[in-house]
Amino acid sequence: MLKYPTMPSFVGKAGCQPNAYFDHPASTTPLVIASSAANAADSGSLYRTNGIKPRRMASWWCVFEDLLWPEKSVVLKIQRRAESFAKAGIDTAIIFGFHCRFDFANYFDRLHGYLRNVAEELHKYGIKLMDHYTCNIVERPRSPEEAFELHRRHRHHVLLYPDPRARAHQQYEGVFFNDICEIDVRTGKRSFAIPYTTESFCHNNPDFLEMHRRYLQRQLREIPLDGYQVDDMCMYAGTISCGCEHCRRRFKEEYGYEIPPYEDKSFWGEANEHYVNKGNYENPAFRAYIEMRMRSVADHAAMVRETIFPLQLMTCCSASGPIHLNSLALDLDHMKPHLDMLMLENCGLDIDTADWPRAEAEVMAQKDIAVQIQRKIVGEPQLRGLDEPELTEQMEATVRGERVLAPAVALSYTIYEDGAYLGWSLARFWGVGNWCSTLHGRLVYEPTDPSLPESSELVAPYNSWEDIHSPIDCYSGRDIVELRLVNNQINRLVGWETPADEAHPAPELAQGHQHWHEVEGWTRALIKHNIGYRQLRGEELADAEQLTAEDTPIVLAASGVISDAQQAALETYLAAGGRLVIIRPCGLINENYVARPVDLASLWSERGYPGLLVVGEEYRIHNLVADVAEKATSAEADTTDVASETDTATSADRIAAALVDLLVAAPINFSPVLSIVSEPTEWSFRLRSHPDGFVLHALNRGLIGEGDPNLESAFGNPGRILKSLHTVQPVGYPQNIRLRIDLAALRAALRTPDHTGITTDNLFSEKSKLISPEWDTARSVILTTDAEAPNDEITLTLDLTDTRIYAVVQGS
Ligand SMILES: [Zn+2]
Incomplete structure (x- = not known):
């Protein structure tokens, strides 16, 4: 499923035990689930294969003609494409097309023959195959107009809906x-989506x-899926x-x-025909209804996983934060007990993809959910149907690097190579697997002479460069976490938001300002200031032991809902001297929508906890946006000092600065690991620890997308499909960036004995080079240390002049 690039009129998709294996919750520490031959035999499947560790995925697009299998042209096409996937270094192929699977029910024999043929060809090269389909929707256009729109927008599903008269007879x-x-x-008739x-x-x-269960069992018998x-x-x-x-x-x-009945406004809220209608969250029955729908979906996911076990299950949630997802019953938190993989759908055909920080909040949220899944599996293996010996076996298999527990993979859509390059760079920057996919079916018309390139062709040069110059295993990386940003999903689940007004309009599909919007705003600020962070979610916020296990500060921005358990855990944390920034409001109500006599920001301020900083609503994102806009307007009218300040800093810069100022002030006294000590730059940096050393990723935020003048997206005019990426930095403009690394802060952030020995000598050596797929030769990294305190900080000078998107420094 896909978030709509330009018209998200629907939004798609678009208590943990601490343990020794996950001392650092934000890392995707590799662990392994055994998928042993014994399991395969027990399952009764003829074909079950070993688990997958997807570092380089690519979509295997199917088209209508593929249903003609076993025609020779189709068989030959499968062979050619499998070979090209192998040449492109793809390790996992995933089916796209044949999407609304039960619309193909009359042709399953041929479809499964095709998929079996694909799997067998890919397996010759050691490439895994995942199926990808939707089990619960069937295309049903009700008029010629709807059929036309369906073909304009969703051709990539391979549309095979039945004749209106045949629908009543359709069955499996x-x-x-x-x-x-x-x-x-409302009608008592079949719902239409x-x-x-x-x-x-x-x-x-x-x-x-x-x-569906019988269909899965049939698939397992007929197709050697992974x-x-x-x-x-x-x-x-x-x-x-x-x-x-x-x-x-x-x-x-x-x-x-x-x-x-729908007339009951106390339940359904004000009449609103929009399908993301909000409803009345103050009514406990409505909240229960919302929860039941999510549980119903999760129970279905549990059935799927139980049926396919030990194969890995992934679903798709291109969004997990905003409230309107409740109306779609789309919720990863309810489904996560039954998932083995997370995919972060970084929708990206449109030129706006150039603004990649907008995807950061969702990606990091889902990466944290992946870590919660890992913890759950290790902490409570019986929930996964694993006994202790199996778990031990998995730990050992982890060391062998054969499979990863709960891997997170970022999907980036693209038509052209620059989009593939950006997607590949983002996966490296985020420390996750990369899934490259074209999406030709979202073009109103797809040119055939010459035809557009395939996913594997687009990403091949970058995979090849990676193999030769920078073969990093994303799953061995450990994020540097200096700060915990609360993403408390209880706010979403009880539908809490504060009113919008003309000066502070609500974001798209929202009716007000939500906690999630604060999370998004903060992630942009943290990227800009190169601050390593992770998201701290609701379960963890209710666990005092976990909160106090780390001493990094916590940011809690406009969480109107704080559950009673979260209140207790936070009070323990604060009493122990924990550092906490609160942006009002905080804890107005609990999880049952019961208003507290005194909000928690006020209550805790009264008590005077030593590490607590409480600030007002002027620091909420929508207020900062309005404030900056107002200053910019007055600056236009007044060409004095304010104008020059506006000229040199974008509104995003000023919002980021306002937020980060909160961190450095008392009593938080935050001191970042990385800081830019040269002129401000559009480059962002992310440092990650790997077994072989540190890796510093550099990604340009100053990107401008140029559209293809001819290709038309189903959701936008010609000129909106990303063709190439340019930089805001002019050609030849010097980008000699000096980046200071505070070693004491780094040691503290990593918190493990093996890193207490980090020194200027072993962090990055004199031999370290700056490399990029854009250059023929590596560039030097100039290292300088403070003579008086050589073990306290190191400064790297990096020349990123005339570099568009990505570069990396690998440690010694
Ligand atoms: Zn029902």
């Missing part, structure tokens, strides 16, 4: 599709679940769905409520 193994659909509570022009099968319908992405695990029709008998019964039995 005796289950008729019309009988298992979600029901619209606007985003993909679909009807949807109900996650609580036992006949659907059994049909993993699954089961997509669209949500409810696209919105809150008005589902009012079927199974959902009504479940709501009554498990929560004691009835789903009321």
